Amino acid sequence: MPIKPSSKEDEYFARMEFERLRKIEEEKQAHMKSTEKQRLKELHHMKCPKCGMQLIEIEYRGLKIDECSECRGVWFDAGELQQISKFEAGALTRMFSIFK
Ligand SMILES: [Zn+2]
Known part of the structure; x- marks a missing residue:
């Protein structure tokens, strides 16, 4: 069944939309990683790596x-x-x- 130009176009825009959302998600994850890093740093700063005490x-x-x-x-x-x-x-x- 031949693909109509309009559905090909839809697919193109759907792909563009996916890429746009994927980029937003990627940025969110990168931010999450740095927030998590900061949280862990605060949690572990000046704490013993063996027993966790001060x-x-x-x-x-x-x-x-x-x-x-x-x-x-x-x-x-x-x-x-x-x-x-x-x-x-x-x-x-x-x-x-x-x-x-
Ligand atoms: Zn210790």
Whole structure:
């Protein structure tokens, strides 16, 4: 059965409408993702990644590290562990020399 030009046109506009709605939906989802990200950030900020209790910022050798008020786990910000291992390099070398 031949397709009438008018129904082809309808299909074209239906497709255009679909694409328009799909774009709106896509933007909504992208916004949802950033809202969800923000919500999670607020929920987890300064909370222990292991037990979920409050982290307390303490100073250790001039660095600010976060220690858990519950399980006493220690959380480093990016780069802090490397800085600490520089301080501790001597002590670590001595420790590992025991196993040689
Ligand atoms: Zn903890």
